[in-house]
Amino acid sequence: MMSEGPVARVLVDSPLPQLDQLFDYRVPAAMAAEAVVGARVRVPLRTGGRIAQGWIVELVETSEYEGRLSEVEQVVGAVGLLRPAVYELARRAADRAAGTASDVVRLAIPSRYVRAEKAWLAGHPEPGPLPAPAADGGPAVTGYAPGAVEAALAAGERMTLAAIPAPVALPDGRWVGAWALTLAQAAAATLANDRTALIIVPDARDQAQVEAALETLVDPSRVLRTDARQSGADRYRSFLAATEPHARILVGNRSTVYAPAERLGLIAIWDDGDALHREPLAPGIHARDAALLRQELTGSALLFLGHTRTVEVQRLVEVGWVRAIPRERATKPHVILTAHQGDADDPREHARIPSGAWKAASDALREGPVLVQVAQPGYAPLVVCGDCREAAHCLRCGGTLALPTAGRAPQCRLCGAGAGGWKCQNCGGAKLVPAGAGSARTAEELGRAFPNVRIVRSDGERTIEHVDASPRLVVATRGAEPVAAGGYRAVLLLDGERMLLRESLRVAEDCLRWWSNAAALAAPGAPVALVGVGGALGTTLATWRHDRWVAAELAARRELRFPPAVRAVSLEALPETLTEVLERLQAGDAGAVIDVLGPSPVDEGRLRAIVRVDYGHGALLARAVRAELVRLATERRKPVAGRPPQRARKLRVRFDDPEVP
Known part of the structure; x- marks a missing residue:
């Protein structure tokens, strides 16, 4: 049956794996003006007659669904918050880790503050012409071969730099680590070319050093903070400002990699080995992995900086995916x-x-x-x-x-x-x-x-x-x-x-x-x-x-088949469930390429098994594991007389689990 009016393809905000897809809803004529791509909406779910939150991912003229479409219940807010590029990043990141896109979107978009949104809209005129790039190309990145980093930034390369191991004095008398000045110089050079830069650091102490260095190089109004120290309203204001078309420098923690930045020119990560770069909530995406995915989608430059190089980045260097740029002088403590x-x-x-x-x-x-x-x-x-x-x-x-x-x-x-x-x-x-x-x-x-x-x-x-x-x-x-x-x-x-x-x-x-x-x-x-x-x-x-x-x-690690030489996923469940899942994985399409360690006891009667696969087969393993999550969530088990209805069996999934010794 053909639907009347525009059709919104909606990502429902739910952790249930069976709902991790786009659902079609008819947009009522009264909501057509405000139902834009990226808008937050409330939609009905036919199962249980519930109302759920969601996001408009696409607007199309017709739906392939042959039945009668439900209508969008309400459009929440007047801003398209979920940008198409951010949704595509969330989709790819979730697929890589056998998670749900809505879980990633929930990390990317902060809670809404109505007063902050209205104030932003009131002071947000139509965007004018974009400023021309700086004639001088911005500051040089010092400490490395002259022009090497700047050329890599302009070409959109993936690079890793060994940080200069020394503190440096800024022109205003403050002292920061030399690494903070390197990041600030790279971001300022990107901004001078009218491109946006994302700087991702582990914690507030590191962020303060980068911000201090940036204050000496660029106009502070072009720098946005995005971190958990801000109040909810301030964080939402920063997020709204990041949706504007003007180039910015965004500095923050791991969620900054999902910022709705336009014309992205640089993603820079300091100390990617720090555990704070890994998101503890499902599906547990590391900022480094999200940055690599976003760089592929946007063609921006990607910079890893640290005093030590992680084994994950070393693998990327050895396969030719990331280029190592040496320091100009090999100084050391x-x-x-x-x-x-x-x-x-x-x-x-x-x-x-x-x-x-x-x-x-x-x-x-x-x-x-x-x-x-x-x-x-x-x-x-x-x-x-x-x-x-x-x-x-x-x-x-x-x-x-x-x-x-x-x-x-x-x-x-x-x-x-x-x-x-x-x-x-x-x-x-x-x-x-x-x-x-x-x-x-x-x-x-x-x-x-x-x-x-x-x-x-x-x-x-x-x-x-x-x-x-x-x-x-x-x-x-x-x-x-x-x-x-x-x-x-x-x-x-x-x-x-x-x-x-x-x-x-x-x-x-x-x-x-x-x-x-x-x-x-x-x-x-x-x-x-x-x-x-x-x-x-x-x-x-x-x-x-x-x-x-x-x-x-x-x-x-390559000899022992340990990450990151291979991709590994830890699976935790009760013995009966885990045994069944492992048998199905070994019998399915991924069975010929996986090997299993365990199971071993964890706690509360649960067992854990580690499933490993060569890196090139990681996507195949993720699809197989996700299929098992959907199966367990949707299975209908026969009731047992005299017993309460059985709940869905739980399977905990964690790719590249840092808790596994």
Whole structure:
């Protein structure tokens, strides 16, 4: 049956995989003017007579559906928020991870604020002619071969740069990492050519450095912030401003990759190995993967910048998809590998700060600030039995006990429960003693050792972005190190052995990245002491040859068939469901190219299996897994007499799962 009037093809906002498609609705004549592509709408769902939110993806004259079309219930707002390019990106990202496009769109578009929208519309006249590109082409990107980065930007290339490991002074006297200035220069050069640049950073501290560098290069009115620190209304205003046709520079966290930018010229990601770039909500798309997809769709330039190169980017370099542009001068921090002193067989007898590192810190304090990096915040990250020294675990959930501050009772790091009535399961002892030192305990100990020196602590509880050049000891957890004016006169990297004990495929890569980012904050020639870590990892930091290490790491993963040499998906479900899903995958089109690890127990009776496939067959595996999700969500199981109706069986899907060791 032919529908009358325009037909809206709508993406329903629902996590149900069977609804992850476009549905046709007739647009009533009264709504024809406001029902534009990208508009938010409310539409009826015939199943259950519910009203659902959705987005108009297309407007067509006729529908292929032969029955009678339902009508759009309401158009919400007067702005087309879901741009076609953003929908196409969401669609591709969801398909790659066997997710739903609406889940990705929900991350891309912030909540609506009516007052902010009306104010924006009132001050938003018809766009005039676009400004002409700058005659000088914008600022040069310094520190690399003259013109190399600018040429890559103009050609829309995919590139990776090794960041310059030093702090730099801006013309206004503020200090930032040299990497922030590099990103600002690349974005300013893009803006000078009347193209939009997206700069994606892990957190607010990094964003503040980039914004400070941009303020010295471009008009601040051309820079938009898009991050979770903003109020909901401010974030919505920034999103609306990003829909305007004028070129901008957008700076923000992982969701910035989905910004509705017009005439995109650059997507730049700082430190893509940081876990904050991975979206924790389903389908768990990493900003790096979304950026690669968007670059393919738009033809913009793509820039990865970091002191260390991730194995994912290294794979792209080796297959020729990304080009590595070397630095002009191979400068590096002065890293010293320092061994523990004391009984090598008893860690309790180790001197946490060896005498050589201690002397370097003491001498440096005569000139300026000294950075001490530690593994974890709090007072004591671990509490052990006072008799047998076994780690103490929570009686409620089994998590490890820790001491958040001095003088308080130990509590669980997972559920927060206290340690009342605790007894050691190994020896029956009831005495708890702290083990290890977090940022608070380290600051306390250093305060006693240096009674006349100011101690500054920066961690998850209290974050400091900058310190001046006066002598002080700065105790910071990994990733929370402030930038010091003129650079730190010495850097001590403690707890390296403890950091390497974390069970993760990426542990060595993460540690090298944490230590490198901290070492890059040192003043030129200042000593950087890495305590207790040697071998290939310590040598890599000391020689600053990260490219060799990451190439060897990728080769090792290729031999073992570990990501990113292969694509892997973790599947979690109850035993019966997981067994059935694995059997169907192995019997289907993807069966000939997959291999399965597990299943292994997880919790609450569930099992987890890892399904691996060569990278070229990743799309085939994603389609097969998505088909299983739809099947489980739509199956109708026979009722059992005397039992309540059975719910749909659940299958948790996570491609390239970072939680899998």
